[in-house]
Amino acid sequence: MFPQRLDAPEAYEIARAMLDGFDRHYRLFRSESGRAKHRFETQDWHAQQRAQRDRIEFYDLRVDECIMRLEREFRAHELPMTVWQQVKLFYIGLLVNHHQPELAETFFNSVTTTILHHSHFRNDFLFILPAMSTEYIECQDDVLHPSFRAYYPKFEQLHEAVRTIVTDYNLHVPYEDLEGDIARVVEVLKHQIGDVKLRANFQIQVLSSLFYRNKGAYVVGKIVNSYREVPFSLPILFNDDGKLYIDAVLHGENDMRALFSFSRAYFMVDMEVPSAYVQFLRSLMPGMPRAEIYNALGLAKQGKTLFYRDLVSHLQHSTDNFRIAPGIKGMVMLVFDMPSFPYVFKIIKDYYPPQKDTTRELIESKYKLVKHHDRVGRMADTLEFRNVAFPRDRFDEDLIEEIRKFAPSQMEIADLDDDGEEEVIFKHIYIERRMIPLNMYLQEAFDAGLENSRSHHQMEHAVVEYGNAIKDLVAANIFPGDMLWKNFGVTRHGKVVFYDYDEIEYITDCNFRKVPAPRNEEDEMSGEIWYSVGPKDVFPETFGPFLLGNDAVREVFMKHHGDLLDSQFWQAHKERIQRGEVLDVFPYEQEKRFERKTR
Numbered sequence: 001m002f003p004q005r006l007d008a009p010e011a012y013e014i015a016r017a018m019l020d021g022f023d024r025h026y027r028l029f030r031s032e033s034g035r036a037k038h039r040f041e042t043q044d045w046h047a048q049q050r051a052q053r054d055r056i057e058f059y060d061l062r063v064d065e066c067i068m069r070l071e072r073e074f075r076a077h078e079l080p081m082t083v084w085q086q087v088k089l090f091y092i093g094l095l096v097n098h099h100q101p102e103l104a105e106t107f108f109n110s111v112t113t114t115i116l117h118h119s120h121f122r123n124d125f126l127f128i129l130p131a132m133s134t135e136y137i138e139c140q141d142d143v144l145h146p147s148f149r150a151y152y153p154k155f156e157q158l159h160e161a162v163r164t165i166v167t168d169y170n171l172h173v174p175y176e177d178l179e180g181d182i183a184r185v186v187e188v189l190k191h192q193i194g195d196v197k198l199r200a201n202f203q204i205q206v207l208s209s210l211f212y213r214n215k216g217a218y219v220v221g222k223i224v225n226s227y228r229e230v231p232f233s234l235p236i237l238f239n240d241d242g243k244l245y246i247d248a249v250l251h252g253e254n255d256m257r258a259l260f261s262f263s264r265a266y267f268m269v270d271m272e273v274p275s276a277y278v279q280f281l282r283s284l285m286p287g288m289p290r291a292e293i294y295n296a297l298g299l300a301k302q303g304k305t306l307f308y309r310d311l312v313s314h315l316q317h318s319t320d321n322f323r324i325a326p327g328i329k330g331m332v333m334l335v336f337d338m339p340s341f342p343y344v345f346k347i348i349k350d351y352y353p354p355q356k357d358t359t360r361e362l363i364e365s366k367y368k369l370v371k372h373h374d375r376v377g378r379m380a381d382t383l384e385f386r387n388v389a390f391p392r393d394r395f396d397e398d399l400i401e402e403i404r405k406f407a408p409s410q411m412e413i414a415d416l417d418d419d420g421e422e423e424v425i426f427k428h429i430y431i432e433r434r435m436i437p438l439n440m441y442l443q444e445a446f447d448a449g450l451e452n453s454r455s456h457h458q459m460e461h462a463v464v465e466y467g468n469a470i471k472d473l474v475a476a477n478i479f480p481g482d483m484l485w486k487n488f489g490v491t492r493h494g495k496v497v498f499y500d501y502d503e504i505e506y507i508t509d510c511n512f513r514k515v516p517a518p519r520n521e522e523d524e525m526s527g528e529i530w531y532s533v534g535p536k537d538v539f540p541e542t543f544g545p546f547l548l549g550n551d552a553v554r555e556v557f558m559k560h561h562g563d564l565l566d567s568q569f570w571q572a573h574k575e576r577i578q579r580g581e582v583l584d585v586f587p588y589e590q591e592k593r594f595e596r597k598t599r
C-alpha cells in the first residue's frame with residue numbers, strides 16, 4: 001500500500017540512520033579497496049589476500065551495526081508496517097543523486113528483513129525491484145575522475161597512447177622495460193584492430209581504476225572502432241628485482257570472462273560509481289550476468305540481489321521443473337537444478353552415511369572457507385540463501401520426496417502470500433554455477449569410443465585439466481580431500497573446477513605420508529589398513545586405485561601428473577607455503593604470456 005501522508009514523525013530519522021549505515025559501509029569498503037594499490041606497490045601479498053578475505057565480512061558487520069542503532073534509537077522491531085512504508089519513501093528521496101543507490105537499496109532490504117524476520121518474498125516495503133535508476137551516474141565532483149577514460153590516438157600514435165594509458169595509473173614503482181612492454185602490447189592491439197580503416201570514433205577506453213587481485217594489477221578497457229569493440233586487459237606484475245612488467249594482453253570476451261570468473265577471488269577496485277563499472281564491464285562481456293559482475297567486484301550482496309531477480313524472472317519465462325541434478329548423488333549434499341537455468345541448488349542433508357563423519361556446522365564452515373579463500377580459478381563460488389521460496393508447482397515429485405527423505409528440516413511447504421499457490425521454502429541453500437560433472441564428461445568420451453580422436457582428446461583434456469586443477473589448488477594451500485572425478489566439473493570453457501567442499505583442508509594442516517612397508521606377511525596379505533592413520537594423514541600413493549582404473553586414463557595421468565601420487569610432491573608444497581611463499585596462479589593461459597628476457 002502506498003502511504004497517502006508522511007505522518008510518522010520518526011520515519012525520516014530512521015531512513016536517515018539507515019542511509020548513514022550504508023554510507024559508512026561503502027566508505028569502509030571503498031577505502032579498503034583503494035588501499036589495494038599501496039599493498040600492490042609494496043608487494044605485500046599476504047596483506048592483499050587478508051584484505052580480500054576480510055572485506056567479505058564488512059557488509060554483515062555494517063548491517064548488524066545499523067540494526068543495533070535502529071533498535072536502540074527507535075525500538076525498530078516494534079514499528080508497524082505503516083511506518084516502514086514511510087521509511088521506504090523517505091529513503092528513496094534520500095537516494096536522489098546518490099552514487100551507489102542500487103547498493104543502498106539492497107542494504108535497506110538486508111536491514112529490514114532482519115529486523116522484521118520476514119522472508120524475502122513479496123514484501124511491498126522491500127526493494128523487490130530497483131526504485132532508483134543507475135543510468136549515467138557521474139556527478140560534477142567526478143568530472144576529473146570519471147569511471148572510464150577515453151583516448152583518441154591516430155593509428156601511428158598508438159605507442160604513445162598506450163604509454164599514457166599505463167602511466168596515468170600512477171603506480172609508484174618503475175617498470176623493468178616499459179617501452180618494450182608497450183611495443184609488445186601495441187603489436188597485439190594492432191592485430192586485434194585488424195587491417196581496417198580507422199573510423200572517426202576510433203578510441204581506447206579504460207576504466208579509471210586498476211583491478212587488483214593477489215599479485216596482479218589489471219588495466220581493463222576496450223578498443224572502439226566504428227561499431228566494433230574489442231575488450232582487453234593488461235596484467236601488470238612484479239619481476240624478481242621488484243620492477244613492474246606487463247605480462248600479456250588478454251582480449252576478447254572469453255579471456256575477459258576467465259579473468260572475471262566465478263571461480264576466482266573478488267577484485268579490489270576503487271570505485272565511486274560501481275554501477276558505471278558494471279555497465280562498462282557488461283559491454284565487454286555481454287554474456288555475463290550482472291549478478292556475477294557485481295560479485296567479481298566484491299559487491300556480493302548486490303550480486304545476490306540481482307541473481308534472485310534473474311531467477312524470479314527466469315521462472316516467469318520458463319515452464320520446466322526443478323529436478324534431482326544429473327550425476328552421482330551426493331552423500332552430504334542434496335543437489336537439484338532446472339534444465340533451463342545454468343545453476344545448481346545444494347542443501348545440506350540431515351543424515352549422512354557412516355563414512356561421512358561430519359556435521360552441518362562443519363560443512364557450512366568448509367563452504368565458508370572456500371568463499372573467503374582465493375579460489376584460483378578452480379573452486380566454484382557459491383551464493384548462500386536463507387528462507388528462500390520457490391513455487392511448489394515447479395518441483396518434480398521425486399525431488400520433493402528426496403528432500404523429505406534426506407533433508408526434511410530444510411524444507412517447508414506453505415502458501416506464504418495467501419494467493420492460493422503453495423511455495424517451497426528452503427531454510428538454507430547454496431547456489432552455484434552448473435558444470436558438467438567430470439565423471440559424466442569422461443563417460444561421454446568412453447561411450448563414444450576412445451579410438452575416435454575427438455573423444456580421445458576429450459578424455460585427455462579432462463585428465464590433464466583435472467591434474468592442473470589439483471595443482472592450482474595445492475598452490476593456494478587447498479587439499480580437496482575427496483579427489484574423485486565426480487567432485488569436479490567442466491565449465492563452458494573446458495576448465496576443470498572443484499565443487500565438493502565438505503572434506504576440504506588446508507595443505508598446511510595435512511600430514512602427507514608414505515604408506516609404511518609391511519611389518520610381516522600378515523600385514524602384506526591383509527586387505528585392511530594395518531598401520532595407524534591420524535585424522536589429517538594423507539597417503540597420496542593410495543589415490544591411484546580410486547582414480548586410475550581405466551588404462552587410457554592412467555596413461556595420460558601418469559604422463560602429466562604422476563607426481564600427485566608422490567607424498568614428496570605434497571610435502572614440498574606444504575613446506576613452501578609454510579615459508580610464506582605465495583605462488584602465482586594466472587587467470588590466463590601460459591601461452592598468452594609475453595616472452596621476456598628475464599622472468
Ligand SMILES: Nc1ncnc2c1ncn2[C@@H]1O[C@H](COP(=O)(O)OP(=O)(O)OP(=O)(O)O)[C@@H](O)[C@H]1O
Nearest residue numbers: 326327328330331332333335433434435437486500
Ligand atoms: N556445480 C555443479 N554442477 C553440476 N553438477 C553438480 C554441481 N555440484 C554438484 N553437482 C552434482 O551433484 C553431485 C553431488 O554434489 P557434491 O559433490 O557437492 O555433494 P557431496 O554430498 O558433497 O558429494 P560426496 O558424496 O562426494 O561428498 C555431484 O556428484 C554432481 O553430480
